Amino acid sequence: MRNMSWFNVSALTLGFAFLYLPMVILIIYSFNESRLVTVWAGFSTKWYGELLGNEQFLDAAWVTVRVAIFSSTIATVLGTMAAYVLVRGGRFFGRNLFSGMIYAPLVMPEVITGLSLLLLFIAISLDRGILTIVLAHTTFSMCYVSVVVSSRLVSFDRSVEEAALDLGATPFDAFRSVTLPLIMPAVVSGWLLAFTLSLDDLVIASFTAGPAATTLPIQIYSSVRLGVSPEINALSTILIAIVTLGVITASLITKRSLARQAEDARRALAEE
Amino acid sequence: MDVRRVSLIAIPYAWLLLLFLVPFGIVLKISLSDYDLSIPPYAPKLDLSGGWAAVREFLGALDFDNYVFLTQDDLYWKAYLSSVRIALVSTFLTLLVGYPIAHAMAQAAPEWRPTLLMLVILPFWTSFLIRVYAWIGILSGEGYLNQVLGVVGIPPLQILNTNIAVYIGIVYTYLPFMVLPIYATLEKLDTDLIEAAQDLGCTKREAFWRVTLPLSRPGIIAGCFLVFIPAVGEFVIPSLLGGSETLMIGKVLWEEFFNNRDWPVASAVAVVLLLILVIPIVLFQRNEQRAREAGQ
Numbered sequence: 421m422r423n424m425s426w427f428n429v430s431a432l433t434l435g436f437a438f439l440y441l442p443m444v445i446l447i448i449y450s451f452n453e454s455r456l457v458t459v460w461a462g463f464s465t466k467w468y469g470e471l472l473g474n475e476q477f478l479d480a481a482w483v484t485v486r487v488a489i490f491s492s493t494i495a496t497v498l499g500t501m502a503a504y505v506l507v508r509g510g511r512f513f514g515r516n517l518f519s520g521m522i523y524a525p526l527v528m529p530e531v532i533t534g535l536s537l538l539l540l541f542i543a544i545s546l547d548r549g550i551l552t553i554v555l556a557h558t559t560f561s562m563c564y565v566s567v568v569v570s571s572r573l574v575s576f577d578r579s580v581e582e583a584a585l586d587l588g589a590t591p592f593d594a595f596r597s598v599t600l601p602l603i604m605p606a607v608v609s610g611w612l613l614a615f616t617l618s619l620d621d622l623v624i625a626s627f628t629a630g631p632a633a634t635t636l637p638i639q640i641y642s643s644v645r646l647g648v649s650p651e652i653n654a655l656s657t658i659l660i661a662i663v664t665l666g667v668i669t670a671s672l673i674t675k676r677s678l679a680r681q682a683e684d685a686r687r688a689l690a691e692e
Numbered sequence: 693m694d695v696r697r698v699s700l701i702a703i704p705y706a707w708l709l710l711l712f713l714v715p716f717g718i719v720l721k722i723s724l725s726d727y728d729l730s731i732p733p734y735a736p737k738l739d740l741s742g743g744w745a746a747v748r749e750f751l752g753a754l755d756f757d758n759y760v761f762l763t764q765d766d767l768y769w770k771a772y773l774s775s776v777r778i779a780l781v782s783t784f785l786t787l788l789v790g791y792p793i794a795h796a797m798a799q800a801a802p803e804w805r806p807t808l809l810m811l812v813i814l815p816f817w818t819s820f821l822i823r824v825y826a827w828i829g830i831l832s833g834e835g836y837l838n839q840v841l842g843v844v845g846i847p848p849l850q851i852l853n854t855n856i857a858v859y860i861g862i863v864y865t866y867l868p869f870m871v872l873p874i875y876a877t878l879e880k881l882d883t884d885l886i887e888a889a890q891d892l893g894c895t896k897r898e899a900f901w902r903v904t905l906p907l908s909r910p911g912i913i914a915g916c917f918l919v920f921i922p923a924v925g926e927f928v929i930p931s932l933l934g935g936s937e938t939l940m941i942g943k944v945l946w947e948e949f950f951n952n953r954d955w956p957v958a959s960a961v962a963v964v965l966l967l968i969l970v971i972p973i974v975l976f977q978r979n980e981q982r983a984r985e986a987g988q
Contacts, residue, residue, distance in 0.1 A: 424796070424799060424800065425799075427792070427796075428792075428795070428796035428799050428800070429796070431792035431793055431795070431796040432793065432796045432797070432800075432808070435789070435792070435793035435796075435867075436811055438789070438864070438867075439811070439812070439815050439864075439867065440815070442823070442826035442827060442830055442864070443815070443818065443822075443823070443826055445826065445829065445830065445836055446822070446825075446826045446829065449829065457829060458829060458832070458834050458835055458836065458839070498703065498704045498707055499704075501700055501703060501704045502704040502708075504700065505700060505701050505704065505705075509697075509700070509701060512701055514705070518701075518704075518705055518708070519977070519981065520977060521708040521709070521712050521713060522708070523976070523977045523980055523981075524712070524973060524977070525712060527917065527918065527921040527922055527969075527972075527973055527976055528922075528925075528973075529921075529922060529924065529925020529926070529942060529965065529969070530922075530925065530927065530942075531925055531927055531942045531945045531946060531962070531965075532719075532925060532945075532962045532965060532966060535719060535945065535949060535958060535959065535962050536715030536716050536718065536719045536962070537711065537715050539715060539718045539719055539722055539955070539959070540711070540714060540715040540718055543718050555711060556711075558707075558711075559707070559708070559711040559712055562704070562707070562708075566704075591696070591697075592696055616817050619819070620819045620820050620821065622820075622821050622928060623927050623928065623946075626950075627949075637819070637821050640821055640822075640825070641821060641928075644821070644825050644828070644932065645931075645932070647828070647832075648825075648828050648829045648832070652825065656819070656822040656825065656826070659818070659819055659822060660818055660819075660822070663814075663817045663818050663819075664814065664818075666817075667810070667813070667814055667817050671810060
C-alpha cells in the first residue's frame with residue numbers, strides 16, 4: 421500500500437461523510453416513533469406499516485416499476501444499436517447530427533425535455549398515461565445506455581471481431597456470437613442505469629404523465645413539498661436498500677463474469 | 693449497403709428524430725403562437741395541412757410577442773442571470789469539493805480503487821429526489837444541523853429556503869459527475885511525470901500545480917460541463933431547498949406551464965434557455981467526441 425498523506429485521507433473521509441451522512445440520518449429517523457421527525461422518541465417500525473397501507477403510494481410504485489421495466493428494456497436495445505453505429509458504423513449521411521442527438525439529452529435540462537415531449541404528445545393527440553411516460557423515458561435513457569456501451573466497444577480488441585469475419589461469419593453472426601458477449605457487462609449496466617433513471621425521474625414524468633398515471637416520484641414530490649414526513653423517510657429507506665442491494669449484486673456479477681472471461685482466455689492460451 | 697446495416701442506423705436515428713428533434717420544432721412553433729383561453733391553451737398560427745400557402749402566411753404574420761414579453765418583464769431576464777450565476781458558483785464549489793476526493797482516490801492503493809469508485813457511484817444510483825429531500829431535515833429551523841449547533845452553543849442558522857441551501861443541494865447531488873471524470877484522467881496519469889518533476893527539483897506541491905493539475909484538465913472540463921449545464925435548468929433543488937430569494941429559470945418555466953398555463957410563454961422561456969445552453973452543450977459534445985476518438 422502506498423502511503424496516503426493525511427490530506428488524502430481526510431479528503432476521502434470528509435467526502436464520504438458528506439455523501440453518506442444525510443442518507444444515514446434519513447434511515448435512522450425512519451425508525452423514529454414520533455411524527456415530529458426531528459425529535460427522537462424511541463424505535464418503531466410503524467411508519468413502514470402505514471406505508472404498506474397507503475394505496476396511493478402502492479399504486480404509484482406499481483406504475484413506476486412497469487414504466488421502468490418497459491422503458492429501460494427498449495432503451496437498452498436502441499442504445500446498444502446506437503452505440504454500435506457510432507463506434508463501428510463508419511461514415512454515413514447525418515452522422516454528426518446523430519452523435520449530437522445522442523449526447524445532447526445527457527445534459528439537456530429536464531424541464532425542456534419534458535415540455536417538448538408533452539407538446540409533441542398533444543400535437544399528435546396521444547393520450548397521456550403510461551405509454552407516454554415510457555416513450556419519454558426511453559428517449560433520454562437510450563442515450564445513457566449508448567454512452568456506457570460505446571465506451572466498452574471502444575475499449576476492446578477489434579481483431580476478435582475481424583477474426584470471426586475472416587472465418588466466414590456474417591456481420592450479424594459476428595455481432596451475436598463475438599461482440600455481444602464481450603459488451604454484455606456494459607449492456608447490463610446500461611439497462612440498470614436506464615432502469616434507475618426511469619425510477620428516479622420526477623420532472624419529465626410530471627410533464628408526460630396524465631391524471632391517469634401517477635409515478636412514485638410525483639407522489640413523493642407532492643407530499644415532500646409540505647415538509648419532512650416519517651412515511652417518506654420509510655419509503656426512502658426502502659428505496660435506498662433496494663438500490664444498494666442491486667448495485668452490490670450487479671458489481672459482484674460483473675466481477676465474476678470478468679474473472680471467468682480471464683480464466684477462459686488463460687485456458688485457451690494454455691491449449692495452444 | 694445491406695438492409696441490416698441500414699435498419700441498424702435508421703431505427704435509433706428515427707427514434708431520436710421523432711422524439712428528440714421534432715419536439716423542439718413544436719416548442720419553437722408554439723413559442724411563436726398566441727396565448728388563448730382554450731384547450732390546448734394557445735392559438736396555433738401554422739397549419740401544415742394548408743400546404744405552402746399556410747407556411748407563407750405564417751411567415752408573413754410572424755411575430756415575436758412572447759419573446760418581447762420576456763424582455764419586458766423583469767422576472768425572466770433576472771431568472772436567467774441568477775440561474776447562470778447559481779450554476780457557476782455551484783460548479784466551482786463542486787470542483788473544490790470533488791477534486792480532492794478524485795485526487796485521493798487516484799492515489800489510493802489499486803486494490804482499494806474499485807471500492808472507492810463504487811462508494812462514489814452508489815449515491816448517484818439512489819433517487820435524486822430523496823437525496824435532495826434528505827437535506828430538508830438537516831437544514832430546517834429545528835433540523836439536525838441546528839440541534840448539533842445548539843449543543844455547541846451556536847445560535848440556530850437559517851439555511852433552508854436560501855440560496856446557500858441550493859448550493860449545498862447542487863454540490864451534493866452532482867458531486868459524482870465531477871469526481872468521476874476527474875478520477876478517470878488522474879488514474880491514467882503517468883506517475884513517472886510527477887516523479888520526474890520532483891527529481892528536477894519540484895516540491896510535491898509544485899509538482900501538483902505544474903504537472904498534475906494541468907494534465908487533469910480534460911477531466912475538470914468534462915466534470916464542470918456535466919454539473920453546470922443541468923444545474924442552470926435545475927427545478928427540483930430550487931423548488932425544495934430554495935426560498936423566495938431563489939430565482940431559477942427551471943422553476944419559472946415549471947410555474948409558467950403548470951400554474952399559469954401559459955404554454956406559448958413557457959415555450960419561449962425554453963427556447964431562450966436552450967439558446968443560452970447551446971454554446972456549453974456544443975463545447976461539451978466536442979470534448980466528449982475528442983475523448984472518444986482519442987480512445988479509439
